[in-house]
Amino acid sequence: MDTQQDRTSAPSSADRYRALFESMDEGFCIIEFFDGPHGPLSDYIHVEANPAYERNAGIPNVVGQKVREMVPDEADGWVELYGSVLRTGNPIRFQRELVATGRHLEVSSFRIGPASGRQVAVLFKDVTDRLRAEAAQRALHEQLEARVAAALAEREEAEAALRQIQKMEAVGQLSGGLAHDFNNLLAGISGAFEMIATRIAQGRSGEIDKYLSAGQGATRRAAALTHRLLAFSRRQTLSPKAVVVNRLLPDFAELVHRTVGPAIEVETVAATGLWPALVDTNQLENALLNLCINARDAMPDGGKITVETGNRWLDPRAARDHALEPGQYVSICVSDTGTGIDKAIIDRVFDPFFTTKPIGQGTGLGLSMVYGFARQSNGHVRIYSEPGQGTMVCIYLPRHRGEEDAETDIEILPVTELGHGEAVLVVDDEPSVRLLVADALSEHGYACIEAHDGPAGLRILQSNAKISLLITDVGLPGGLNGRQVANAARDLRPDLPVLFITGYAENAVLNHGHIQPGMEVLTKPFAIDDLVRRVSLLARTRAV
Structure with a gap:
């Protein structure tokens, strides 16, 4: 109390x-x-x-x-x-x-x-001391950030130098491979011509057929080599169309069966509801065939090749991993049960002239061609492999939002029914090409008018000359390329058929625009018979 x-x-x-x-x-x-x-x-x-x-x-x-x-x-x-x-x-x-x-x-x-x-x-x-400490901490943080930025910049500089070294190594490898292959091919071509000239001078013309065959074979191989190189550099001429890739599989599987032989099992797995893709079907089949041949070579004791299609939706993270834009893609994968690829070299398999095959058994251009084709088609290619388990290579192509293109079958006129005096304008800056085209078509009844550049061809088109067909190179001197000449020709003569002949490298002039109906593309070097039949096709198209 x-x-x-x-x-x-x-x-x-x-x-x-x-x-x-x-x-x-x-x-x-x-x-x-x-x-x-x-x-x-x-x-x-x-x-x-x-x-x-x-x-x-x-x-x-x-x-x-x-x-x-x-x-x-x-x-x-x-x-x-x-x-x-x-x-x-x-x-x-x-x-x-x-x-x-x-x-x-x-x-x-x-x-x-x-x-x-x-x-x-x-x-x-x-709170003066606290604010000073915070300011000192910020300054230290900024100093650390500056050091990190400098270290990253130094690292990036070192990586750029390394990439430049790797690039120069790749260029050296490419140049060496090109020199080797083309020297071999040129030796076959030039040697064939010399032997033909010798036999003709000796009056032994009956013996020249084998030299002609040898020279033509070397020419075809040179064209194939150029095609692969331009596919790698993404400058080949493509003719894409909307197609559901599944429709190609049955015929392609038969081709693969014949190519790889009976020791290899070939299976196709077609995805249900596969989306259309906008792609050059011929070049796609060439790329897939290259992959199947590589798969065969990786299974010397036999095995299994699987060609599988699928729809793929790549979110931003997956697209970044695949070096693609996010969105929907069609994938075509070729897998094998072969020896696989060592992880130490898997990053180099798309380099031109790099090959794991023994000397003389591979050019080293197959996978580089596949890579270039996929990138030029706005897609990509990825490879997955485990030593001793096999390899899978997948081509990714963007989904086409439109309908699949309808198949069109146009009857080609027989060679004997071609020209009846119609005039063909041939525009090319290479005199030997103009000579060959003009002589070949003259043999089949056409009258040929020649022009050495775009302005000269345009002057002829602006004249009163009756022209039934225009054949023009794409890369032309004189300030007008072949596409511009063709556009001007269509303005003057709306129904005039046009055949472009191109050495691949001018592909952007064609593919970045739209090839109109009544226009065709023929790549150099071409067979004379192919030229004549293309002219037949255009003539038939105009007739119908």
């Missing part, structure tokens, strides 16, 4: 308040506004402050001091802040520098009683 003495000795609320007021770490003061020379409530005086005020603000003996006398240059800002608390009654929290002492203060303020009392309480602490 408390005694009167106990109650008398207990501290009062005022004493407790004073003890707290005196001992708290934060600065505390009560200010009172008054009307000054600058207007109503334009100044305030410190009516009470604790000892921590000086420790935090750096100003001693503030009780009785007016703010405009203490910090005249900063007074307007402080009066505005605390004046808003007095007027509205809303407490505020903020950080502000007390410039006079260089202290950064974290402040909270609230009104005491009604506005008529004109008093505001201020509680604050010095």
